[in-house]
Amino acid sequence: MKYYYDLHLHSCLSPCGDMDMTPNNIVGLAKLLGLDVIALTDHNSSLNCEAAMKVGKANGLTVIPGMELTTSEDIHAVCLFPTLEKALDWNEYVTEHRIRISNKAEIYGRQVIMNEDDEEIGEVGELLLPASQISIMSAYKKAKEFGGICFPAHIDRDSLSILSVLGEIDESCGFRTAELTDISKLGALRKRHPILDTLNIITDSDAHYLENMRDAENFLELDELSAESVIRALDTKP
Ligand SMILES: [Zn+2]
Numbered sequence: 001m002k003y004y005y006d007l008h009l010h011s012c013l014s015p016c017g018d019m020d021m022t023p024n025n026i027v028g029l030a031k032l033l034g035l036d037v038i039a040l041t042d043h044n045s046s047l048n049c050e051a052a053m054k055v056g057k058a059n060g061l062t063v064i065p066g067m068e069l070t071t072s073e074d075i076h077a078v079c080l081f082p083t084l085e086k087a088l089d090w091n092e093y094v095t096e097h098r099i100r101i102s103n104k105a106e107i108y109g110r111q112v113i114m115n116e117d118d119e120e121i122g123e124v125g126e127l128l129l130p131a132s133q134i135s136i137m138s139a140y141k142k143a144k145e146f147g148g149i150c151f152p153a154h155i156d157r158d159s160l161s162i163l164s165v166l167g168e169i170d171e172s173c174g175f176r177t178a179e180l181t182d183i184s185k186l187g188a189l190r191k192r193h194p195i196l197d198t199l200n201i202i203t204d205s206d207a208h209y210l211e212n213m214r215d216a217e218n219f220l221e222l223d224e225l226s227a228e229s230v231i232r233a234l235d236t237k238p
């Protein structure tokens with residue numbers, strides 16, 4: 001069956017994420033847009049996944065717990081996990097392996113943790129954007145140790161992407177999937193990077209604002225819908 005997805009969304013926990021990106025607003029709009037499955041992927045944190053998953057469950061939307069990791073090379077990579085527990089273990093690991101500097105909320109924005117009623121229950125004091133110590137070469141293998149998957153984010157963008165930083169997706173990274181924001185760039189990228197023919201290509205919105213979330217257009221063919229089945233599909237070479 002076809003299941004419509006958006007596997008890269010930010011909440012109010014990301015400093016650059018709008019405060020209107022609350023668990024209920026994200027899930028509510030995803031339903032209105034016709035999506036079947038979303039992933040919450042805040043920068044270097046998974047602490048709003050619990051609320052989003054609870055709201056998703058109450059509203060019949062599959063929410064995959066995730067994170068957008070900043071690697072040691074300043075490359076963004078999306079990590080997805082089969083359960084909240086695994087995502088929180090990963091969150092702890094990344095927290096121990098990232099630069100610990102204070103957030104200046106007035107400059108970078110607040111980093112708010114919410115419950116399933118969109119009430120603020122905390123705020124992360126350390127800036128979540130800076131690089132971690134996890135390299136792009138090890139990110140896939142590391143996420144897999146936690147039962148998850150990792151793939152390079154928005155590879156079509158001119159900054160903070162694997163192609164803009166390294167110029168190529170090296171096979172030894174182990175990736176099975178790559179993400180684009182603008183699918184119209186795929187043809188040109190394929191000519192320069194034949195490795196893309198060997199990867200699943202997905203398109204996500206990377207929305208930081210509600211108005212940047214997109215209509216359901218992109219789908220995965222799955223036997224059944226769950227975080228596990230999505231991860232399995234993205235971890236299987238096309
Ligand atoms: Zn990014």
Ligand SMILES: [Zn+2]
Pocket residue numbers: 008010068206
């Ligand atoms: Zn992002």
